[in-house]
Amino acid sequence: MKQNSVISWILPIVMVALFTRAPLAFGQATPPPYNTPGRNLKMACTYCHKMHGGDVVAEGDTVVEALCMSCHNGSYTDPVTGKTAVQVATHENSRTIYGTWRISCLGCHSPHYNAKADGSETDSTRCNTTTGCGNWMMVGNVVREASTTDGLARIRRPVIIDTLGNNKSGGRNPYTDDVMDGYYCSNTVTIDTPANSGAVRASNVVTIKTIYSHRFSVGQTIGIGGIADSSFNGKYTITSIPTAKTFTYSQTGPNATSGNGISSSGVVNDPNCYQPDPPNANDQIRKVAFYDNNTPTTAAVNQWAQPYIADPTTPGQKWYNGACNVCHTRTTHNRRDNSGGDRHNTDKACDSCHLHSNGWIK
Amino acid sequence: MRQQSPIELSSKVFSRQQLSRELCVAFWFLLLLTVATLGKAQTMDSPMRIAAGPPGEILVSDSVQDKVIALDTSTLAEDWSFDVQGTPMAVAYASNLVFIGNATTHNVEVYRLQGTPNGPGVTLNFVCNLGLTAPGTTGTIRIPSDIDIDKDSGLVFVVDSGERKVKVFDKAGNTVSELPSSTDGPLLSPTAITVDTTRQEVLVSDYGDPNGWFKANVPARIMIYSYSGTFLAKIDGGASDTNAQFDRPQGLDTDGQGHIFMAESLKGQIFVFDRATGALVKKLSSFGNQPGQLELPLDLVIDKKTGNLFVTNNMLKRIEVFPAAGGLQ
Missing domain, CATH: 2.40.30.20 (Elongation Factor Tu (Ef-tu); domain 3)
Known part of the structure; x- marks a missing residue:
């Protein structure tokens, strides 16, 4: 009798959980904006993953890109909400001296956490426990480094894909470990x-x-x-x-x-190359992450900047700058901190001119 | 082999004559792939839709460069290009008219091609918007994702992926009808289209509703309608044969011999189905960045004269060529 009684109250709970596909029943919830209350985008895990080794498995950077772009090419409209997935293009380079590379979608976005474009949605589990996240672009690749004491978040180096297929391992660029510096300088x-x-x-x-x-x-x-x-x-x-x-x-x-x-070529012998900091092939954390929008300092290319932005709607404080500056405080040009060559519009958000729909190029 | 090439070199024993023929075909295949890879790949940033153009040309829309580019079918060299004011998605050609689906203006813009194709000096002169919306105004096609034309009847079929309909126009730009014509076989998330003029059928790629949050799970599929919009059949991406399952169907074409070619954008493969049975006949290519492999193929077109299959290899910024209708012959 007692056993029947337990079953009688457990079974309905299990059934309801399965019926409603409660996140806890299947592990991690599908992320915003793919599962955002009020917006009604309800993507199940199975839209990207298939259980038991199916084909739509998000593994590998290029596969994930194809997964993202299979909807974000402009032709996909959600069948339930009628919202069309924004057409975007990845940031890449195919025709200059800097080689042929492409920043993976995962370099800036996490499919399992993604904030609204205005930064008003944040993930408290990934942000600074002291200062909080505030309103800033949140990308899933931001981590906190246990060994540091400044309490600030870092953004991981973006994965760069060698579009010429010159990769030597796992579909990644052989110079990924040193990203922008290493790619064309080393x-x-x-x-x-x-x-x-x-x-x-x-x-x-x-x-x-x-x-x-x-x-x-x-x-x-x-x-x-x-x-x-x-x-x-x-x-x-x-x-x-x-x-x-x-x-x-x-x-x-x-x-x-x-x-x-x-x-x-080696970085030591080429004065045009920016010295990596540090030149550690195993360091996947890029130590120049964000320009400090709250307390700007000059030539602060090596500082650990505040990762949050007070007002994401103010030019110069939008979260796009943070993403751009992961590399563009280290490249030999277009540094957001006004150092280096080719500086321009240092008081404006990058995305006021460079659009994701055009690969941030124009 | 890393890729499933159009020419499958199986373990069967070849006779000398067979081997010679196979090697000859392989030579041309590799040559074509080389041309495809080297061609004018550097001129494209996001090749999306592709369509047969004037004789000897194919037209490609580039949604990042905001251009329609005409390529020579033999060399894939660029013959000419046209700057679109907005983001071009769909492109089609018939009777010296170029149709461009503009996602920014929500129109399908019709241009008359002037000058000699395959050479310099080509210009496109605006004729009208489909639906006859005034030039420079916002149109009624929310997302003109793909276009195909029955050159005999003059009907122009446009997938409006935003409104999840196929809108039908005549070449003068007048609205004719919408598909589907009833509640049978509704489109859930249509992406691309082709018309089979032989069978007088309209085929539409549809991502379905695989989430199934509010209704029964609907896998991706290819929906087939009559010209009048009657739902006839579908090819189900959730087929019990796992080898025939697909998830992100994009561009379509038919070869006039009962085969449907479909670009599976996520898997980087071309699926070939038998129209009569709906069965999978063959799969071409594989996911990857090597010559002959595909990353995000968004559209395809078969050159009806040569049988060559052209595919927009989006992430790799190039056109891939599979000779002789992808090796079916």
Whole structure:
């Protein structure tokens, strides 16, 4: 009797929970704006994930991008609410000296937490316990670093996808660990094998053949290391670039053919590169996160800035700036703190000109 | 093989003649893919819809560059482009008229192509908006997501994904009707369209309502209607055959031989269905960024003369080409 009695009150609760798909019944709730009271967007977990190893599984940055963009390409309207998913484009570069990269959606957004564009929705579980989050752009990649004592949040470095497919691991750019600095300032590329004449010295001119596009330039000092014939190794200045995968430099010596090894531009030898801070390949936390909008300081590129913004509607304080500045306080141009070259409109929000719909480019 | 290429090299034993033929086909396949990859990929930022253009050309809408770009079908080199005042989504062509679905103005704008295609000096001169809304005014098509045209009847079919309808116009711009014509087979989240002029059918990709929060779970599907809007059939993305399941159907086309080609934007594959049975016939390509692979394919078109299949490979900013209707022959 007692057992029947327990079942009689547990069963209805379980049934109701299943029927209403209460978040607690299935773990983490679907995030805003995908499940926001009042807005009526009700996306179930199964819209992105399938149980038991189905196909729509959000794993891998490019897959997640495809998942996001399969709705955010402008053609999707929610069947229940009639709201059309905003058309956006990822921030990327495909045609300049800075290589071919793309910032993953996950670099700025978390599919499991996403605030309203005006910053009025925040996630108290991820914000600063002392200062709170206030109204600021919230991205899921913000973390608190236990080892620090300033009590401020950090934003993780965005995942950069090599759109040329030159990646060496897991679909990520080989230079992800150093993101913007490393990508075009600390370029490293593998030299072809001896069998493929990866390194050839003839008439005191060495021709290096690389596996992938090397992206070096004439006049650049590069380091050569690991070549089977060690007489090739050392630091040299590039004299010509016959193709995207070959370059030459002068070196006195007997004619020879070898290969293997790597060639690297290296940040130390290139004055145009900004010194990484710190150059730690394992550091996934970018130490320059936000320009301090509350107490601005000059040339504060290395400071841990306040991550929250007092008034997100005021130009210069919108949360887009924070996202942009994750990289654009470190690049050699367009720094929000008014340092570096090409500075412009330092008192305006980036998104007043650069739109997500156009990949933040124009 | 990392990708499921249109030319499947299986473990079967080839005769010398067969092998020679296969290698020949493979050569042209790789050549086409190379052309597709190298072509003018650098000129596109977000290739979205694609349509057959004037002879020897395909038209591509770029929703980031705000352009419609005409590409040579043989070389994929850019012949000409047109700056759209707003965000172009859909694009179509018939009888020297270019139809552009403009998400900013909520119109389908009709332009007359002047000059010689395949060469410089092409201009597009505004003719009218479908529905005959005044130039420069906001139209009545909330999200003109895709367009297809029956060149024989002159009917223009426009998916309004915002209103979840197909709106039908004549080439003069007059409103004719809306699909579906009854409550049978309602569209829930339509994205793309094609018309099968042979069967006089309208096919619409629909994401469905896989959440099913307020009603029964409705998987993604391809909805099929008569020209008059009568619901005829659907191809269900939630089929019991897991291999045939799909989630984010986008661009469609038919090959005139009873096959429906559908771009599965999330899986990076082209699904080929048999219209008569609804069964999956074949899947082409795979998700990835290598030549022949797809990341977010949003539309496709079959060159009816050559059978070549052109796909907008959105995230990779290029057009992918699969020769001979994707290898069905």
